[in-house]
Amino acid sequence: MTESDLDRPTRWTWLSYAYATLVVVGVSYLLLDIPIQVSDSYGNLVAASGRTLGALVYDQFHARGFLRPFLWAHIRIVYDLSGGDYYTWFRGWHVGQVSVLTILFLRLVKPRTATAFAGMAIGLAALIGIHTFEGTILEAFPINAYMTILICCYLAADLALGRPAWWRDVAAAVLFAFAALSVESGLLIAVVLVAAYLAGARGVSRWGIAAVVLLVAGYLALRFAVLDVGTPSLSERSSGFGFSVLEPDDLERRFGQHPSVFYLYNVGTSILSVLLSEPRAGVWGTTYNFLYRDELSIPPVINLTASVLGTLVLIWYGWRRRADWFARRFTRDDQLVAIFVAVILANAAVSYTYTKDVILSPAGIFYATALAVAVKSLIETGAVTASYARIAVLTTVLVVLSGAWAARAIGIHIALRATGAVVRNEWVYIDDWVARQGIVPDAAGLALKRQLQADAISKHPMRPIVLGEWVQWFRD
Amino acid sequence: MISEPRVSTPVLLAAAVPVCLATLAIIVFVLFEMSGRTLSSEGPTRNLAEAAAMGSVSEVVRFLQAGEDPNRLVDVRPFAISSGIHRVTGLEAAVWHRSAQLMQLLDRTGAIGNGETRRRLTCLAVDLRVEEIVKYLAPDGASWCVPGQMIAEIEARARDQ
Numbered sequence: 019m020t021e022s023d024l025d026r027p028t029r030w031t032w033l034s035y036a037y038a039t040l041v042v043v044g045v046s047y048l049l050l051d052i053p054i055q056v057s058d059s060y061g062n063l064v065a066a067s068g069r070t071l072g073a074l075v076y077d078q079f080h081a082r083g084f085l086r087p088f089l090w091a092h093i094r095i096v097y098d099l100s101g102g103d104y105y106t107w108f109r110g111w112h113v114g115q116v117s118v119l120t121i122l123f124l125r126l127v128k129p130r131t132a133t134a135f136a137g138m139a140i141g142l143a144a145l146i147g148i149h150t151f152e153g154t155i156l157e158a159f160p161i162n163a164y165m166t167i168l169i170c171c172y173l174a175a176d177l178a179l180g181r182p183a184w185w186r187d188v189a190a191a192v193l194f195a196f197a198a199l200s201v202e203s204g205l206l207i208a209v210v211l212v213a214a215y216l217a218g219a220r221g222v223s224r225w226g227i228a229a230v231v232l233l234v235a236g237y238l239a240l241r242f243a244v245l246d247v248g249t250p251s252l253s254e255r256s257s258g259f260g261f262s263v264l265e266p267d268d269l270e271r272r273f274g275q276h277p278s279v280f281y282l283y284n285v286g287t288s289i290l291s292v293l294l295s296e297p298r299a300g301v302w303g304t305t306y307n308f309l310y311r312d313e314l315s316i317p318p319v320i321n322l323t324a325s326v327l328g329t330l331v332l333i334w335y336g337w338r339r340r341a342d343w344f345a346r347r348f349t350r351d352d353q354l355v356a357i358f359v360a361v362i363l364a365n366a367a368v369s370y371t372y373t374k375d376v377i378l379s380p381a382g383i384f385y386a387t388a389l390a391v392a393v394k395s396l397i398e399t400g401a402v403t404a405s406y407a408r409i410a411v412l413t414t415v416l417v418v419l420s421g422a423w424a425a426r427a428i429g430i431h432i433a434l435r436a437t438g439a440v441v442r443n444e445w446v447y448i449d450d451w452v453a454r455q456g457i458v459p460d461a462a463g464l465a466l467k468r469q470l471q472a473d474a475i476s477k478h479p480m481r482p483i484v485l486g487e488w489v490q491w492f493r494d
Numbered sequence: 495m496i497s498e499p500r501v502s503t504p505v506l507l508a509a510a511v512p513v514c515l516a517t518l519a520i521i522v523f524v525l526f527e528m529s530g531r532t533l534s535s536e537g538p539t540r541n542l543a544e545a546a547a548m549g550s551v552s553e554v555v556r557f558l559q560a561g562e563d564p565n566r567l568v569d570v571r572p573f574a575i576s577s578g579i580h581r582v583t584g585l586e587a588a589v590w591h592r593s594a595q596l597m598q599l600l601d602r603t604g605a606i607g608n609g610e611t612r613r614r615l616t617c618l619a620v621d622l623r624v625e626e627i628v629k630y631l632a633p634d635g636a637s638w639c640v641p642g643q644m645i646a647e648i649e650a651r652a653r654d655q
Contacts, residue, residue, distance in 0.1 A: 037517065044520035047528075133501055136509035143513045393509060400505030409502050416508035424516035431520055442552035446599065475552045476559060481527070482535035483548065485573065489534075 027130070034129040034138050038120050041142055041427075046113040048434035049155055051481055053474035054108055056444040056451055059160040060470060063104070064463040066093045083254070085240075085247045088200040089163045096161060104466075105473040108160040115165045116155065119383070120145075122172035126179065126354060127390045133397040140420050141390025144328065145383060147426030149295055149321065153376025155430070156437045163201040164376050170197040171380045174207045175357055175387075178214030179350060180221035187226030194230050198237050206364055206380045208234045213360030218348040249371060252277050257372055258300025259283065281370040288366035288373045292381045295325040299374040316491045317429060324422035328389050331419065332358075335392035351391035358388035393419070429492040435484055436493070445474040536573050542584035547574040549591045551599065554584070564588075564605040567651070580652040585611065589618045594626040606631070618644040 054060070066074060071094050078087035100107035123145055129138040145151065154165040170193055177186045177193070190211055197204030208230050215227050222230075241247045252273060253266040259280070264272065273280040287297045296304050296318075304318040332355065336343075339352055348356065358381070365381040366373075393416075400412040444451070448471055452459065459467060526533050539545040542562045545553035547570060558564070564584035575582065575590050585605060588596045597606075597615075606612050612631055617639035619627040628636055 037514070040517050040521050044517065044524055047524045132506055136506055139510050139513045139517075143516065397501055397505055397509050400502045402500045402502050404502065409505060412502075413504045413508040416505060417512060420509050420512035424512045427513070428516050428520065431523075439550065439552075443550070446551045446555050447595070475555050479538075479556055480550055480552055482532040482538050483550070484532070484534050485536065486534045 030129055030131055030135045034124055034135050037135075037139060038124055038142060041146065042117050042120050044431060045116055045146060045155065045434070048431055048438070049113055049116065050109050051438045051478070052109065052156075052158075052434065053438070053441050053445065053478060054104060054160045054470050055158060055441050056448055059158060060448070060452075060467065061455060061457055062093060062159050063097060063466060063470075064457065064459055066090055067097055067462065067466070068460075071095070071098075079245060081247065083247065083249065083251075084202070085199065085245065086163070086201055088196055089159075089161070089166070092163075092166065092200065093159070093161050102469075104160075104470065105478065108158065112155070112158055112162060112165070115162070115169060119165070119169050119172060122169065122176055123383070123387065123390075125176050126172060126387050128350070131394075134394045136397055137390045137392075137394030140393050140423055141386045143420075143423035143427040144324075144389050145386035146430055147324070147423050148292075148382045148385060149298060150292060150375050150378040150382030152430060152433065153374070154379050156433055157376075164203070164379050167197055167201050167203050167206070168379055168383050170200075170204060170207055171210055171361070171383065174210040175214060175354070175384075176221075178211050178219045178221045178357075179353060182220045182223060184223075186222050187229065190222045190226050191229045191233060194233050198233070203365070203368060203377060203380055205234065205237065205368060206361055209360050209364040210357055210384075213357045214353055216360075217353040217356035218346070219353050252280070252371070255372065257284075258287075258297065258374075261302055261306040263299075263301060284370050284373045285366045288369045288378055288381075289362060291373070291375070292362050292365075292378050292385055293325060293329045295321040315494055317425075317494050320422050320425045320429075320492075323418065324426055327415065327419045327422065328385070331392045331396055332385075332388055335388075335395055338395070351395070354384070354391050355388045358384035425492055432484065432489055432493040435481070439480055439483065442474045442480050445471045536571060539574075541568045541570070543568045543582050543587035544570050544574045546584050546596065546600075547582075547587035547590050549593065549596070551596055554588075554596065554599070557584075558603060564600055564603070565611065578649050578652060582648060582651075585615055586618055586648060589615055589622060589624060589627055592622070592624045592627070594624075594630040597627050597630055613638065614644060618648070621645045 074090050074094055075087040078090050096111050127138050129135045154162050177190050194207045197207045211222055211230050253270045256263050256265045287300050308314050361384045362381040365378055369377050523533050539553050542557035542564055567581050567583055616631040616636045620636050620639045621644050
């Protein structure tokens with residue numbers, strides 16, 4: 019298929035967009051039902067609304083451990099735009115982000131045939147169903163910074179895989195600066211751009227790549243030499259290790275002398291987590307339950323099945339394409355797989371101090387795009403002329419793969435509904451939470467609290483709880 | 495023109511159908527709920543007692559704000575507590591949820607007081623073995639409770655109906 023063929027939409031393209039619209043409608047409906055959270059949202063809104071935009075950004079350049087001025091600017095801008103209708107704006111913004119991410123997914127995968135449609139459908143289920151994605155829609159602060167980075171990552175890939183143009187270089191540099199100063203994982207934008215370039219994509223030119231690499235150096239200099247922001251220390255928060263979560267004191271005791279062991283563990287388990295869905299946040303929970311508890315519920319088995327099978331398909335794809343890759347001949351699909359490989363390695367590397375599912379969300383979304391193109395290739399091996407045995411094996415593998423990712427996608431919807439109930443209950447006890455946090459809101463903060471509480475409890479009351487044994491098939 | 499490889503139909507369907515069916519199921523769920531009926535649910539909680547028994551604390555607060563009395567006897571559907579419990583007060587239902595935090599919330603509204611209501615709730619918590627609530631309602635102990643009496647009384651309401 020030539021580049022111009024890929025640019026020309028077919029009926030399968032339109033069908034893909036129609037299908038993706040249904041997926042977005044399902045997620046958005048449940049996402050809109052979640053009120054603005056108490057933890058990480060109310061406090062942030064109070065902090066963001068208490069100063070001018072300029073002061074807020076300036077202060078963030080002098081924060082300790084984190085350098086996220088644009089995240090705070092983002093919160094403040096949506097806060098101002100909302101004109102006091104926080105529920106609608108912040109939830110609507112989140113839904114808008116999911117929609118944009120889905121459109122970018124389709125732009126990257128470019129479904130133009132029936133096989134590509136089928137691959138896209140599984141990839142889209144992986145995009146929203148993978149565990150690394152959960153934290154980007156079940157939580158918000160009240161802007162989900164990780165979701166912002168996911169959009170930036172896909173935008174970077176879209177820029178890199180397009181036709182060469184000078185404005186793409188400029189856009190790539192601006193995108194990197196915005197993402198890197200929003201959340202630390204924004205640095206992965208540079209990885210996406212460089213990986214795409216090394217895999218033959220020329221949407222962003224050599225000069226554009228050079229500019230981004232310079233910006234990375236500038237970021238590191240700004241962070242460590244000029245602002246001395248540093249990185250979170252080993253004892254800053256609890257972290258998963260082995261079969262349990264270690265408290266900061268335990269981490270310090272066990273790894274204080276040799277933190278590199280802990281860092282290597284985090285990098286290794288981060289990679290495995292994306293590829294296999296186990297361990298999660300450094301904890302081998304499913305393995306523990308299997309070995310010691312004799313109780314293995316259905317959802318972890320589904321998660322493992324989907325991820326292991328999906329990863330095997332990716333490995334198969336790489337093996338099949340190895341000759342061309344060694345000869346440095348890359349198709350667009352190859353470039354998407356190459357970006358995934360680079361991002362998973364870099365994402366794991368930047369998680370060296372602390373790993374959790376949502377931090378790995380950039381690797382998760384590129385896993386979805388890589389899976390979509392790999393599944394398309396796998397389906398194409400099932401030509402009508404193939405043997406019955408081959409067709410039978412292929413059909414079985416694809417049914418299990420598709421079914422497992424479908425179950426994970428359903429699981430995230432169940433989680434969204436449950437989160438709506440949990441967040442509402444948290445608003446009931448907001449005063450206890452405020453006291454525990456030591457927050458002393460001023461008059462505006464108190465008014466904000468009353469408004470958000472009313473939004474969560476009376477204006478948008480809880481929807482009926484979904485009951486039934488079947489729920490446990492999809493979600494623990 | 496894109497030349498599409500001729501792929502076996504079962505292979506294509508095997509890949510596309512499961513995920514598409516899942517999406518369809520979610521859309522059906524959404525459409526039903528938008529039309530007022532939530533699939534695989536018992537519908538919205540009907541009163542404070544149902545909300546309390548289900549642990550829907552935000553709904554408890556909403557019913558309180560709407561003026562519902564947590565001491566009033568109301569009908570609850572079998573899924574809320576059990577098939578043998580049909581008529582309870584909101585406070586009694588809260589004991590079944592086994593959360594001292596919820597009990598504390600209701601106490602703050604002045605619904606429990608220090609008299610007979612507190613003693614009866616304490617005995618119900620003793621019957622249901624909810625130590626946390628017993629400690630909250632009667633920090634000095636609940637020696638006056640007759641084991642099983644409160645539960646029997648509540649179950650009898652169903653028979654009296």
